[in-house]
Amino acid sequence: MSTHTPTPVDDRTGAQSVPSTPTHPWLVVTVREVVVKITDKSFVLSTALMVVLIVAGVGISAFMAARTTTFEVGTLDQATTSIASGAEEEIAGGGDDLQVTGYDSEDALRAAVLEGEVNVGLLASPDGYTLIGADEIDATLQRSLSTAVEEHVLSQNAEAAGTSLAELREGATVSTELLGADAGRATAAQVAGFIFAFLFYMAAIMFGMTIANSVLEEKQNRVVEILATAIPIRQILYGKVLGNSLLAFGQIALFGIVALIGVNVAGMATDVGWILGASGWFIAFFVAGFIALAAVWAVLGSLASRSEDLQSNTGPIIAVIMVALFAGLFAQGTVLQVASFIPVVSSVAMPVRLLAEQVPLWQPIVSLLVTVAAAGLLIRLGERIYQRAVMHSGSAISWRQAFRLES
Structure with a gap:
């Protein structure tokens, strides 16, 4: 059904009046x-x-982008200290820092890891190297240290073979080129x-x-x-x-x-x-x-x-x-x-x-x-x-x- 709206009545004259319509x-x-x-x-x-x-x-995005994480690595000898220091450049490329601390014994290093004094410990063994952590190891830190270990071992093996690491890598560099106008x-x-x-x-x-x-x-x-x-x-x-x-x-x-x-x-x-x-x-x-x-x-x-x-x-x-x-x-x-x-x-x-x-x-x-x-x-x-x-x-x-x- 439709509703009919009555026309207003002028109170002074009693006649019906039509309201004026605004211009707009x-x-x-x-x-x-x-x-x-x-x-x-x-x-x-x-x-x-x-x-x-x-x-x-x-603000949170800016803070997170500017925040720097400092990773601490514990070592026992000059070799592992040199390897850990070699990971500093890759860590710095991601906007973070890496500090290396030397310990006198493996027991002291393990205790430092458990107590949170260092994030990880790097130990050398006859079969290679071991990263020790408390509950977990940061993926970025693990990747950087693993790369540093590989670099160190490859360099030693190349020297033993009478060549150099640069010669072994010759021709293996991969570069990236994006062709799109809006690449990146x-x-x-x-x-x-x-x-x-x-x-x-x-x-x-x-x-x-x-x-x-x-x-x-x-x-x-x-x-x-x-x-x-x-x-x-x-x-x-x-x-x-x-x-x-x-x-x-x-x-x-x-x-x-x-x-x-x-x-x-x-x-x-x-x-x-x-x-x-x-x-x-x-x-x-x-x-x-x-x-x-x-x-x-x-x-x-x-x-x-x-x-x-x-x-x-x-x-x-x-x-x-x-x-x-x-x-x-x-x-x-x-x-x-x-x-x-x-x-x-x-x-x-x-x-x-x-x-x-x-x-x-x-x-x-x-x-x-x-x-x-x-x-x-x-x-x-x-x-x-x-x-x-x-x-x-x-x-x-x-x-x-x-x-x-x-x-």
């Missing part, structure tokens, strides 16, 4: 959505908490792709549920009927979509600025300028994809009559958002290429492709145009359903039932 009614709703949200303590606190987490994450950037691209996917997922879920709950609450409290006396219903939809979209963009921009400032202050922003191009495309796709989803969230709120209805009918849209997330995190090759042209999913998939490979300029342009067209169609479709369903009282209705209602 959608702007009134937009401002209202923004003001209500930024004055909501939970929204402010959650935003502040996320900023703190970003700063903490950057794979790790950074994966991290940036994860950030893109996570930001889109977080904004789509958090602000989408906010839009749906706002519509449902206004429908339950009949506030929408009051608003409809002064503002066309479709303008209410436009204002809600635009207002929450602006809030999402603003929050994501805040997070991005804080992160960029953090990595610059921490000295971690080296050679990441190539990410900016993909970031620009991500913003464009984010805007188009989010607006498309925002219209659908508003419709879902208008179809429901209580919060339980809303929880049960959001499955399909959450599935689409999850597909976008997993496409950005795990899709590769042909799957990623196809996903980058599917509206909404492309909001994550195409920026990830731009990070990982060389993509012809026409492809992101075509993909963005397809997403924009899909957003326009979803808004028009959502407008027709929203106008019919938001004024409906009673039980929840389906999309098909909403189409049959009078607007």
Whole structure:
């Protein structure tokens, strides 16, 4: 059934009066959505908490990158001391230090290892060399000492054979050459792709549920009927979509600025300028994809009559958002290429492709145009359903039932 909203009556004359429509009614709703949200303590606190987490994450990453581990090795004689010292260069290449301590007896060395005075002990035996540790031996330290032992033994064997270690190694050097234009950037691209996917997922879920709950609450409290006396219903939809979209963009921009400032202050922003191009495309796709989803969230709120209805009918849209997330995190090759042209999913998939490979300029342009067209169609479709369903009282209705209602 549909609900008829009576025309207000002028208290002074008793005649029916028609409320004046604002010049830009959608702007009134937009401002209202923004003001209500930024004055909501939970929204402010959650935003502040996320900023703190970003700063903490950057700080922890910088601390871990700058942290130096000092390994201590115990030895018994000049030979093992020389071998352990030979591992210093490899350990230093990883940003750590190595210190060698000599002991007078094997019992003293073993006691030092058990008491934690040294990390490992290096002992020579007739069959080779032995590394002794308390509970475990660090993999990096074990690898470096094993390499140093091999170098020492090979050098001795080469000398006994009347040659040198350099001659034995001649022609065995393997060099690495990467031909890709973005060679060496794979790790950074994966991290940036994860950030893109996570930001889109977080904004789509958090602000989408906010839009749906706002519509449902206004429908339950009949506030929408009051608003409809002064503002066309479709303008209410436009204002809600635009207002929450602006809030999402603003929050994501805040997070991005804080992160960029953090990595610059921490000295971690080296050679990441190539990410900016993909970031620009991500913003464009984010805007188009989010607006498309925002219209659908508003419709879902208008179809429901209580919060339980809303929880049960959001499955399909959450599935689409999850597909976008997993496409950005795990899709590769042909799957990623196809996903980058599917509206909404492309909001994550195409920026990830731009990070990982060389993509012809026409492809992101075509993909963005397809997403924009899909957003326009979803808004028009959502407008027709929203106008019919938001004024409906009673039980929840389906999309098909909403189409049959009078607007």
